[in-house]
Amino acid sequence: MSAPAASASVRRLGRLYVIPSLLGIVAPAAVLPQRTIDLARGLTHFVVETPKLARQFLKTLAPDRPLQSLVMTELNEHTPAERAADLIAPALRGDDLGLLSDAGCPGVADPGALLVAAAHRAGVKVVPLVGPSAVLLALMAAGMNGQAFTFHGYLPAKAGPRDAALRALDQAVVRTGATQIFIETPYRNGALVSAVLSECRPVLRLCVAVDLTLAAEQVVSRPIAAWRAAPSMDLAKRPAIFLLGRDYSSGALLM
């Protein structure tokens, strides 16, 4: 009678929990549901973008838990795709596995999809948990078209290609009406806003959402013509999301 039970226990796979983390210094209960907190506290196996940041996050959730008990492997932009099979291995042995990125939702603007794809290939159940996504919160707060939108990640770093990319986004808004979302390394935020104001047409709307979910949260959304006339925002070193879209504010769509 013991053989079938043993065989069933061997076959039991772990699950992959995709776990959002905090976007900065904020109380976990402000941005994470209790279920997300409880699940993250209960896991021992993690795949993380940066171990130091993952340990900080887990320490915030469970200050009394000894971090030495955790098994952490790394998945970042330098991880070769061939590593994915090793990373999912704990789940094949029956351990539940948590995926953590440096901030916000794994699988959005980070390399986490590599592990999630490996989970699907191996038949491991993938469970996405609720938490803060700066991209999504910015879209909710922008007052722009949320029925069609595109996230582009980072635009090119160099001025020439970046400006060409911005002109293409401006055209995409006019052609499709879809909101165009992009991000930038924080120290270049100011230069990016200046470029948007010079490259994009004044009737379009620019939203800049910074420090989302944090005490310093600020969302400014106005037509580019109004941005040109207003004093500039202080964006130095603040994590920001940028959205370019149609202007809904006047009743008639200004297209």
Place this chain on the structure above:
Amino acid sequence: MSAPAASASVRRLGRLYVIPSLLGIVAPAAVLPQRTIDLARGLTHFVVETPKLARQFLKTLAPDRPLQSLVMTELNEHTPAERAADLIAPALRGDDLGLLSDAGCPGVADPGALLVAAAHRAGVKVVPLVGPSAVLLALMAAGMNGQAFTFHGYLPAKAGPRDAALRALDQAVVRTGATQIFIETPYRNGALVSAVLSECRPVLRLCVAVDLTLAAEQVVSRPIAAWRAAPSMDLAKRPAIFLLGRDYSSGALLM
């Protein structure tokens, strides 16, 4: 001494809280942070997509609260843009205002952006709260490119234009690598999957994510070639998100 205080109180504007709601029957603590629950419980003024559904949601959060004390106005796909100024009026009088859609995050795949744009125009601070978004959860769980993606909302309902749209999405994946996300009225889910399998190339990956955050949650993500060979999923009347993208599962990108 009383005049400046009175004048300051007249000038105090309310805030607009953009409040995610549940995606179905689920405990609020599973998908909403305590802060979102507390803020939604504390508000008396709401702008909502469907009053009946909004009342159900608020009753789930605060079963003992009399619903008659709430002031609710409606914002749906039939609301003329000119109404936005009326809808934001409570905030101009100093009342905090909550925006609710039928399910998930206001401003994503719903008409809520109209009110948010009016808030920005009136100088009302917009505060997005964390909660479940089926679109975002599906992207986290899909194992596809999350560094570039496009949400298209509904594709055309008729077969001819819908198939043409699917071929355009297939081309977009090949050309840009970006994940293409779309939705369908639940009773047409099965027909949409059949159309994807016949119109899109077999090396691309299709993810179907249904009943997200609910007991029946299911996320299936595999190459279209594998979908063609597998028994079909039961999708009847289940809310679903569809994602078409590159296949990361083999290490090398199959493009």
